[in-house]
Amino acid sequence: MALTREEVEHIAHLAHLNLTADEAARYREQLExxxxxxxxxxxxxxxxxxxxxxxxxxxxxxxxxxxRPSLAPDEALRQAPDRARGQFRVPPVFE
Amino acid sequence: xxxxxxxxxxxxxxxxxxxxxxxxxxxxxxxxxxxxxATQHAxxxxxxxxxxxxxxxxxxxxxxxxxxxxxxxxxLGVPLAVKDVLCVEGLPCTCGSKxxxxxxxxxxxxxxxxxxxxxxxxxxxxxxxxxAMGSSTENSAYGVTHNPWDAARVPGGSSGGSAAAxxxxxxxxxxxxxxxxxxxxxxxxxxxxxxxxxxxxxSRYGLVAYGSSLDCLGVLxxxxxxxxxxxxxxxxxxxxxxxxxDQPVPDYLQSLAGEPDLHGLRVGVPxxxxxxxxxxxxxxxxxxxxxxxxxxGADVREVSLPHTEYALPVYYLIAPAEASANLARYDGMRxxxxxxxxxxxxxxxxxxxxxxxxxxxxxIMLGTYALSAGYYDAYYGQAQKVRTLIxxxxxxxxxxxxxxxxxxxxxTAFRIGENSSDPLAMYLEDVFTLPANLAGIPGLALPCxxxxxxxxxxxxxxxxxxxxxxxxxxxxxxQQSTAWHLEAPAL
Numbered sequence: 001m002a003l004t005r006e007e008v009e010h011i012a013h014l015a016h017l018n019l020t021a022d023e024a025a026r027y028r029e030q031l032e033x034x035x036x037x038x039x040x041x042x043x044x045x046x047x048x049x050x051x052x053x054x055x056x057x058x059x060x061x062x063x064x065x066x067x068r069p070s071l072a073p074d075e076a077l078r079q080a081p082d083r084a085r086g087q088f089r090v091p092p093v094f095e
Numbered sequence: 096x097x098x099x100x101x102x103x104x105x106x107x108x109x110x111x112x113x114x115x116x117x118x119x120x121x122x123x124x125x126x127x128x129x130x131x132x133a134t135q136h137a138x139x140x141x142x143x144x145x146x147x148x149x150x151x152x153x154x155x156x157x158x159x160x161x162x163x164x165x166x167x168x169x170x171l172g173v174p175l176a177v178k179d180v181l182c183v184e185g186l187p188c189t190c191g192s193k194x195x196x197x198x199x200x201x202x203x204x205x206x207x208x209x210x211x212x213x214x215x216x217x218x219x220x221x222x223x224x225x226x227a228m229g230s231s232t233e234n235s236a237y238g239v240t241h242n243p244w245d246a247a248r249v250p251g252g253s254s255g256g257s258a259a260a261x262x263x264x265x266x267x268x269x270x271x272x273x274x275x276x277x278x279x280x281x282x283x284x285x286x287x288x289x290x291x292x293x294x295x296x297x298s299r300y301g302l303v304a305y306g307s308s309l310d311c312l313g314v315l316x317x318x319x320x321x322x323x324x325x326x327x328x329x330x331x332x333x334x335x336x337x338x339x340x341d342q343p344v345p346d347y348l349q350s351l352a353g354e355p356d357l358h359g360l361r362v363g364v365p366x367x368x369x370x371x372x373x374x375x376x377x378x379x380x381x382x383x384x385x386x387x388x389x390x391x392g393a394d395v396r397e398v399s400l401p402h403t404e405y406a407l408p409v410y411y412l413i414a415p416a417e418a419s420a421n422l423a424r425y426d427g428m429r430x431x432x433x434x435x436x437x438x439x440x441x442x443x444x445x446x447x448x449x450x451x452x453x454x455x456x457x458x459i460m461l462g463t464y465a466l467s468a469g470y471y472d473a474y475y476g477q478a479q480k481v482r483t484l485i486x487x488x489x490x491x492x493x494x495x496x497x498x499x500x501x502x503x504x505x506x507t508a509f510r511i512g513e514n515s516s517d518p519l520a521m522y523l524e525d526v527f528t529l530p531a532n533l534a535g536i537p538g539l540a541l542p543c544x545x546x547x548x549x550x551x552x553x554x555x556x557x558x559x560x561x562x563x564x565x566x567x568x569x570x571x572x573x574q575q576s577t578a579w580h581l582e583a584p585a586l
Contacts (some may be wrong), residue, residue: 008460015419015463016440017456018448027460030518037519038408041477044484051479052486054308054338055294055535055560061337070115075201077431083152090428091439 001035003028100583103173103267103321110153110172112162117150117172117216123457124174124218128265131586136240137250137260139179140186141219146174149216156214159313169328171214176269178257179220180227181312182301183207186217190303191225191235191253192492194425194450196432204301205336206270206312206329213328218266221256225452226422227277227305229253230524233515234454241511242284243584244550248508251281251524257315258285263586268316268325274306275410276504276528278313279540283503283553286542288570288580292312293560294535295340297326298333304421306414309532318580319539319570323347325519326563345564355572358392360565363496367403368527373505380544381502384573388500391572398496400488405481410464410529411522412478419462422455457518488535493559498569502527503540503553528554537563539570542579551582 008028012019019027073086082089098120101109109115132138149236149439153172160167177183180190182200189195202447203211211217224234232240232255240255242248243263248344250259254271258281261269271278282289291313299310312329314322331343364385369378389395427433427446436445451459465474492499504524514521531538536557543554554573558566 011460011463011467012444014467015312015459016423016443016447017445017451017459018441019456022451023456027457029459031461031464034411035464035474037402038412038474038478041405041412042473043407044402044405044477044481046477046480046484049475049480049483052482052533053479055486056338056340063334067383071201078201079198081427081431081433088429091436091442093439 001032001039003032099127100479101267102318103167104318104324106267107170107324110157111160111167113157116148116447117153117157120172121146121150121174121216121218122557124266126172127263129264134241134246135243135263136238137221137256137263137265138176138219139189139222139237139256142186142217142286145185146216148216149376153214153216155224162368168214169211169324170210173215174218174266175210175215176218176221176257176260176266178254178269178271179208179223180272180303181270182303183217183220186220187362188220188236188303190227191223191237191340192450192452192455193236194431194447198431200579202301205298205333207301209329210325221254221260221269223256224253225455226303226418227253227272227274228454228458230276230280230521231509231514232256233511236452239511240566242508243586244286245508245548247424247510248550249511249585251284251508253277254315255281256287258282258287261285261315261317262584264583268314268321271313271315272302273311273313273532274309275532276525278315279528279538279553279555280504280524282315282540283551284508286551286582286584288319288322288542289540290326291479291531291538292330292563293537294539295338296561296563298328298336298339300333300335305414306417307421308417311532319541319567319574320348320351322539323351323567323571324569340561342561347564347567350564350568350570355391355575357388357569357572360393360498360569361496362393362395363398363492363499364395365398365400365403365492365499365501367400368501370505373502374507374546375503376546377502377507377552381500381554384543384554385500387577388569388573391576396496398492398499400492402481402484402488406485406530406533407522407526409478409481409485409533411461412474412524413482414464415458416465416475417462419466422459450579454518482533485530488494489534489536489559497558497565499557501555501557503555504528505548507550507552519540531557537566539566541570541573542582544579
């Protein structure tokens, strides 16, 4: 499974990961090796097999949507790297 | 007998009878940690003063209960350690990562809360591979933990800190998590007992998510009885985790009584679990342990799990895919450190690029790739289908046998650094443990011997979903008739 440098950069972009040139080169090599190993799955006939998304049998898990006590706003904001006026403060999305 | 040699159940019993005090027990554990943890590095955080204060309160409650005032819950005054991917209010939760440096969760994980409600005293948080991704604890951003049997070797992982702390007699038991073997493999490497329950048996609330369809809270202790005691207190439905099963929790301890006896128990030995390249002493010790079970009356026969060879590639697509989604929340906005950058997108990428370690980034990359447009069906979709075939293998086997006996890992503890340059070689350490996570079935790791270098070997028992009672009864019978679990490392 050959990966191009552009593909590795594209994956890093999708994952919001800054990689150094060294890291990108190393991951390219290592992901190729892991994907080569995983290629053995392609030979398994699964044409009539349903995927497992959870080992649990589907069952109703909905509850009534009722207000109940939760974390106080101050407590929820306490760990924020930046906050203002009772809210999380983040860098601008648009200039 | 030294206080630190007591099992969890022994300590709880003696505390209730007033034969020992919680203050003395907690003090003995703290002294042991103080003496040995500089070299072991099992702990990332300790709460010595708070633990001692809780011990004094526990002693008062125990004395009152003895004189007929109030009751003493099952673990009142008993110390425990908690893996640092589980939330404990008042202690930092780093997950072994620089991206959660300084983070203090505002609540207890449900498993932790239930044990605290039962009177247990949390001593501290133990080291882990970053976000539980690893098989050696070498992927912690806060340094490697050393194996108490040989300081040049890894304790296994990812619950390596918990395993080392229990093996080194710093605490009688510890909580761990198991996504692909992270309780059972370090238990095996450190010569202790480790239980991964069925998926859905124990709440994942407050367990920092790695692979949500695989993650399980588990127990590391020195006896099967202790794992049964802890499981019984933690298990059961939790409204905060919709994947917990709403089914009654059996009295696990009650089944661990009488004579060790396995008559009527059908034990399967899967032929695919004795592979070329595994350490000969591991195969020898596990086969010997199976013969011991036969001598207790078990009906042993060979079984086949034909899709075993696919478990590793299936796991290393599904777990990273789930991880890449779960770890998207670490972006430096609501908690944890934020790295300064010119705009929002660069802030995300810089914070994550600088603060995630190499293995976490590798798995995020792999998972993002497996989920990306054009590759989803070929990788993630196909892995989910083969996962069904692996579950079907177990379903078929459990129509012929009650339990499966096999090795925990193909080798004993390897040297620090030995596998760290080759991710695939490291992943192979999980080859016998991750099928249980893919199938959602319970697994119990039991010490069953030593290799020529004196390193512990583990046997694994697996059973169908929610077969913990039977699994624990079989493991208990094995331990009642053998002494491997009583061996302690010379520190």
